[in-house]
Amino acid sequence: MNYSVLENIFTYNSGTEHSAINRTKLFNENGIEAKILTRNYNRFLAHDMQLAGVDHHSVINMYDYFQGTTDVARNELPLRLAKQFPLDEYHIVAENANYSWLKRAGQNIGKIEVLPGTVGLISSVTYYDRFNNPTVRENFDWRGFKSSIDYFHMNGELGTQVFLNLKGDPVLEITHMNINGKLSPTMWKLLNYKGKNYRFNFEDQLFLFFINEVVANDPEAVVVSERRNLDYVVADVKAPQRVAFFHDSHLLNPTDGPKSKIKPIYQQVLVNQTAKFSGAFVLTEQQKQELNQQYPNLNVSVAPDIYVSDDDLKLGQTAERQPVILVSGRLAPDRRPFDVLKIFQQVHMAVPAAELHFAGYPASPTYLDQLKDKVKNDHLEDSVKFLGYLNRKKLNDEYATASVLLNTSLNEGLGMHMVEARGFGLPVVSYDVLYGPKVLIEDGVNGNLVPDGRTHAAAKAITTLLTDSDKWSQMHRSALKKAQADRADNVIAHFEDGVAASR
Template sequence: MNYFVSENVFTFNSGTEHAQAKRVQLFTEQGESAQYVTRNYNRFLARDAESIGLHAEQVLNMYDFFQGVTDVPREEVSLRLLPQIPLDEYHIEGHGPNYSTINHAGRELARINVMPATVGLVNDIVYYDRYGNTTARENFDWRGFKSSVDYFHPDGNLAVQKMLNLAGETVIEISHMKVNGTLYPTMWKLLNYKGHDWRFNTEDQLFLFFLNEITAEHPGSILVSDRRSLDHVVADVQFAAKKFAVLHDIHTPDIKNPIRGKLYDAYLNVLERRVRDFDAILVPTPEQQADLQKRYPGVDFRVVPDTFVPQAQLAASRLRLPDRQAGNILFMGRLSPEKRPDQAIRALARVVKSVPSATLTFHGYPANAEILNELKALANQLGVTNSVIFGDYITGDALAAAYQRAQVIVQTSVAEGFGMNLVEAMSYGVPVVSYDITYGTRELIHDGVNGYVVANGAHGEMADRIVSILSDDGVWADLSAAAYDKAVTFNGQAMMAAWQQALQ
């Protein structure tokens, strides 16, 4: 079994989670066993995994494993059909679409909060004492069962979390205490596991125990660490046949000096302190491999693809220009300073002078509300408010539709580890205009063939290239055809062969 190890599948995921999910899909498509392994407790994991194209059998969560709920199908539970509430004695009173209360003898005993984006399904039930203080909260999994219970001190601080199996028995208990005035989880108890109780001081210690359990149960298993926050845990696993760590991003903030620049702190474990505990370090591009090999000549660095294009996508009909939204420029990625989305707006302000109908659509979650407000203010300042669309973070069919509408995609990042969004865009025939950055740009974009590479930070030059694409149907058609052809090189068979070689 191939286990790809990370913290979580989130509601809003970064490129790391998407790359990990793509790899699971690749291995599955090519007939290899693989699972996306997560540490964090997440009641919405089934929903979040489905949103990025993963099925239940492709995901393995530590808490689900110990709770015995890894393969439980979803069953919607309406708040008015909860078997634990005897309606002949208690009254459920609705207060709009978001919550109801449980009342008895004229007193409010509890509040039932509705699960987000559902109609009347139970998210949690909060219980109060006679003075209105919160005493407990029952938390329901997206799949419809009670998953955990939180107990609170009279001052409202969390005291104990209890994770339950389907019989309602506690299998994990997490104690919380104040340390120097700040509340922390301080102890994890695994109860009656294989007839014994186990105690851990940190969640990572419990996670290490879990990883040792699953690798011992499946001899010959391979572990791949995807998150730098978990490299030290994977490094300590005893029963894996092989252990690797895959890097998804540039390893230093000093983009002009990747060979000698100061490492990001998160990379110290994997590249220095614990590097000998891994069979090899995997990187997405030969360029990063060469830089790291010069920096650490005694370490085995291997190149693996950070994405692939599914066979179904490669077999789909190629879209023509009339099928698209004229003048649609796409920015796909997180709205954060290192992605420099403001540069895309500045480029658009120049583009609309030549192509007035051009629009710029952002799809990605903002790092914070401030950056979104700043981008909107910039669009207003440059007079392109009506030409900039701030779309939602999207996955699945909505993501595919965005690529199908686009006439060009732009990349303005300070640096990248690879650029899987560009490969995705090219698989829909979307030409790319990108700054010349480290890493991946020159590997993915052949200047003048499937897109254009312009000087880093030169938004004026970027605008000129976008105008040349939007203004000439023949230029667009040639670039689009080459983009489709480039995407074919990321087919599953070729990418699987690269992974198999790297994991030898």
């Protein structure tokens, strides 16, 4: 079985999570067993998986595993029906839609938080002493059961976290202590696991123990490290094959090319523990060749991290297009969204009906405010839309109805958004940077490559596509044709070939 190792399935997932999710779904749909293993405690995980379109059988979370809750169906728990509140003695008084007070003899003794996005379902209950200091907090899983309990010190700081099974028995404890004046978790204690207690100094030590338990009886286990901060954990997993999947450039300064130093976070695979990895996957032949030259002891293979479905290809052929420039992905400095605004300002002067749509979550609220201020100062509020993080259906609708995808990233391992775009027949205008744009875009055929940072050249290319319908139609057809290389069977074949080469 293939096991993708991640920190979490988040509410807002990055391309790395999407890659692992898509690959896992693709494999399972084609008879290849695959699962995702996640580390973080997340009592909203079932909800986040649902939003991401992940089947719960495809994910094993470490805390769920030890709590025995990996396969629990949802059973909504309204706060007024919770048996733990004896309403002949306690009273529940709603403060607003987000929380209610638990009162006894007229005094507030607890605060009941409501599960986000629901009406009256329990998220947590915090109890207070007579001086209004928190003493205990009970945390409820989105599926409707008490999952953990937090115990606080007298000063209100977190002391101990206790994780429960469905019977309410403690199965795991985390102790917090002051280290150099900072409260930090110092011990993870696994209780009565197979009749024994285990102690760990760090969460990743427990994570390693967990992964080894999951793969112990799998003689064909392939453990894939998706995130570089978890490489050192995967390196010590007792499995037949351990591989790393590089989703972006390993170079610290990609503009310097192969002469650049590598990013420190890549040290584990490329330098420190190379011998412990069967191999690594990258997204382009160019990156593979560079790594082969610099690190000949590492077996490197090429495999895409995204595929295009038949439904996407069909929708891309039939949808009605609007004069919309789409930017898909995280809004952050390395994506250079301020360059996007410079480009759009020039396009808008030539094509007043044009719109710019940003689809993705911001690096921070402050960064989003800075972008919005720029839009306001340029008097483009009516033409620029910040759509936020979109679910798959809404994002697909954007791909299907936009006229151009714009990419201004500093670099791309491949460019998941560009692969998705051409699956919908969407021409792409991109800066000519490492690595993906050169692979995905044939200049003048299915899009345009412009010199890095040349906003005027990008604006000119986009303006042409918005005003020359024949040119757009030609690039649209070429994009759909090139997208045939991104079909599911091709992705599976590349991955299986890479695994075989790493044996």
